[in-house]
Amino acid sequence: MDENLISVSQFSNYVKNIFDAEILLQDICIFGEISSFNVSNGVAYFGLKDENALLNCVMFRYNEKPNVGDMVIVKGSPNYYVKGGRFSFNVTKIMPYGKGLLYENFLKLKEKLEKLGYFDQSIKKPIPERVKRIGVVSSPTGAVIQDIIDITTRRNNSVDIVLFPVKVQGIGAEFEIAKGIDFFSNYDGVDCVIVARGGGSMEDLQPFNTEVVADATNRCKKPLVSAVGHETDFTIIDFCSDLRAPTPSAAAELVVREKKKDFELIDDLIYNIEQSLNLKMKTAFNKVDLLANNLNKEVSNLIKLNSIKFLNVTNKLNYNVNNLIVKNENKFKLLENLLNKLSPLNLINKGYIKANVNGSKLKSCKEVDVGSEINIELIDGTVLTKVLDIKGEK
Amino acid sequence: MFDKDLERLNEITNELEKEETTLSKGVELYEEGSKLAKSLYEELLNSKGKITILKQELDKFKEEGLDK
Missing domain, CATH: 1.20.5 (Single alpha-helices involved in coiled-coils or other helix-helix interfaces)
Incomplete structure (x- = not known):
């Protein structure tokens, strides 16, 4: 009994040395739920628990105070405090776990892609006015594809839908989604692409928050509409897509113009x-x-x-x-x-007479004898005379 | 054809306007011009009729399409 007897200090230091010497326990990450959080003299003391265990943690420098109940990942090393006889985990960093971690990653990726210009409005492609065939990247089962088909048919039954079936959650889903987007990007048979998934937890929506899907969306040559989760869910693909629809049903409504509208047009x-x-x-x-x-x-x-x-x-x-x-x-x-002037009647008018003997003009005494008959023309008639005597040369 | 005829009708009118155009030439031009004007009116009326028929056909087709 005596041979095995050691002091408290010896024991405590031994235990401390075991923890300190174990490399595998240095700078490790542990996840759990914050069960309590107290600060004293600038030092944070908090408990990290899961269903079956509790870990006391100490953090000497901390930036943000987590809330009790938060799921976190703590990074640090185990420590045995010899003087106090307490085991604790010396935390150097607290990171959100689960939604928190996912959200942090989401923000980091968002920031990165934004810097790369993936979200620029200038690169957004307009959705065609008239779509004849839509490429849908979604799960072949479930309500989403059915909703899209129903709404499309109701609005315009001449619009076709081509489905590229993919897993929309779980390991490798992001690669299938990216493959589907790439397929439709190079397929001339469709006018635009809808990437759709129904509602789910943030973990379920993770494939749509990946860089591989963001890259595929960014390089897609066809106008792409993202419709992932519920209206309140925002994923990375929503920022990269040409149009974000609040729900898959809304995506179909945004893309498919009503036949009636076509008639009106x-x-x-x-x-x-x-x-x-x-x-x-x-x-x-x-x-x-x-x-x-x-x-x-x-x-x-x-x-x-x-x-x-x-x-x-x-x-x-x-x-x-x-x-x-x-x-x-x-x-x-x-x-x-002139003729009138020259007319013999003028001479007759003046008192001259015209005498004819046997139809010839009488001009000389020699042309008559005593007893000859002479016609004398006057202005108003003719007088027959007989020569009684002749005086003049005969 | 319509534009060409219209242009010719315009030329005829201009020709008639000229002082040196003789009466016999003028009558000849008028005959040509009035024939052209008549044909142009005919073409316009035919077009109008054709449009009316096409519109009726379109309306009928639309009604049938909407019924479906």
Whole structure:
């Protein structure tokens, strides 16, 4: 009994040395739930527990105070405090575990991708107005794909859906999702891509918070709509995608235009065409009308002009004819006057007479004998006379 | 064809406007122009009729499509 007897110090130091010497126990990470958290003289004392155990922890320098109940990972080394006879875990770092850790990783990746320009609005591709075929990257089973099919069919039954079946959670899911995105990126048969998953815990949604999925989304040549989880869930793919839909159903509604809307659009276009055509017709009618009127006007002018020309010529003709007539009338009158002047009747009027013997003009006494009959023409008749005597040369 | 005819009608009108155009030439041009104007009116009326028929067909097709 005596041989095995050691002092408290010896024992305590031995135990301490065991912990200190064990390399595997240095700088290790332990996860658990914060069961208590107290600060004294700048030193934090807290308990870390799980279902079956409790670990007392000490942290000499800490930045953030975790809440009781938080799941955390603590990094540090075990220590046996000889003087106090207490075992504790000397913590150098506290990190959130579970949601907290995932969220931290999420933020880190988000920051990294943001710096790489993955979220730039300038690289977002617009969703086509009219989509004929949609590529869906999702689980082949479950409500999500069914919802997308139902909504798409209801809105426009002529839109096709091509499914690239993938695991949407669990190990390796992110690679399958990225493969699906890459497939549709290079597949000409679809107009856009929907990456969809229903609601789940943050851990379940992790594949959509991975860099591999972010890279695939970023290099996708087709417009990509992300629809992961519920409206309140934001994943990395939502920032990288061209459009984030709050839910998978909403994604289908955003992408598939209602058939009725197509009809309305066609109606609008047809109306515009009709209006343009009517305007063109009206303009054409007006042009033809104008030209036809001008044609009539010009031909009327031409006729008018030629009528005037004709009238001028006929007027000139009449004038000239009249002139000719007047000229000749005057000439005639002159001649008539001259003739009148020269008429023997003028001499008779003046008292001269005209005598004829046997139808010949009597000019000399020698042409008659006593007893000859002489016709004497007076202004108002003829007198038959008989020569009684002749005085003059015979 | 319509634009070409319209242009020719315009040329005819311009020709008629010229002072040196004789009456007989003018009548000849007018005859050509009035024939062109008539054909242009016909073409416009035909187009209008065609549009009306097409619109009716489209409306009918749309109604049937919506019924489905």
